[in-house]
Amino acid sequence: MEEIKEITAEELRVKLENGEKLNLIDVREDEEVAHGMIPGAKHIKMGEIPNRLDEFSKDEEYIFICRSGNRSGTVCRYLQDMGYKVCNMVGGMLAWDGEVTK
Template identity: 75%
Template sequence: MEELQIITPEELQKKLENGEKLELVDVREDEEVAAGMIPGAKHIRMGDIPMNLDYFDKDKEYIFICRSSHRSGNVCFYLQDQGYKVRNMIGGMLAWTGETK
């Protein structure tokens, strides 16, 4: 199995502060994201990823986020197998200290 690319919450926060345009996808459930998401993230529940593949562009890299990085890791493996460029934010929202909306 190909190794998964990761990004730490700190690295992600720096990139956002530097104004980088990133493709963030939060795969948590509705009630979880209601408590706050990283600004600019798109919400697609983990179970809805397979039917939303047309949202993803193989030329872009996507950073996946969940509560602890377990579900987002599963999504990353699934999409990586299909040829998408993905990164998992390790630690998930439990480790995120940046702003949320």
């Protein structure tokens, strides 16, 4: 099985501070994102991903985020198996010390 590409919270923060245009997808539940999301992230709950594949393009890379990195890793494996370009933020929001929006 092909390895899932990973990015650390710190690497992601640097990319955002440098103004890189990234596709961030937060797969946590509603009550979790209520505590704050990374600015610019789109909220699509993990369970909704299969029904919302039309919102993803196989030409672009998506960075997936959850609380600890486990659920986002599962989503990454699922989408990568279907030919999407994915990257998992390891450590999830527990590792994120940057800005959040509510």
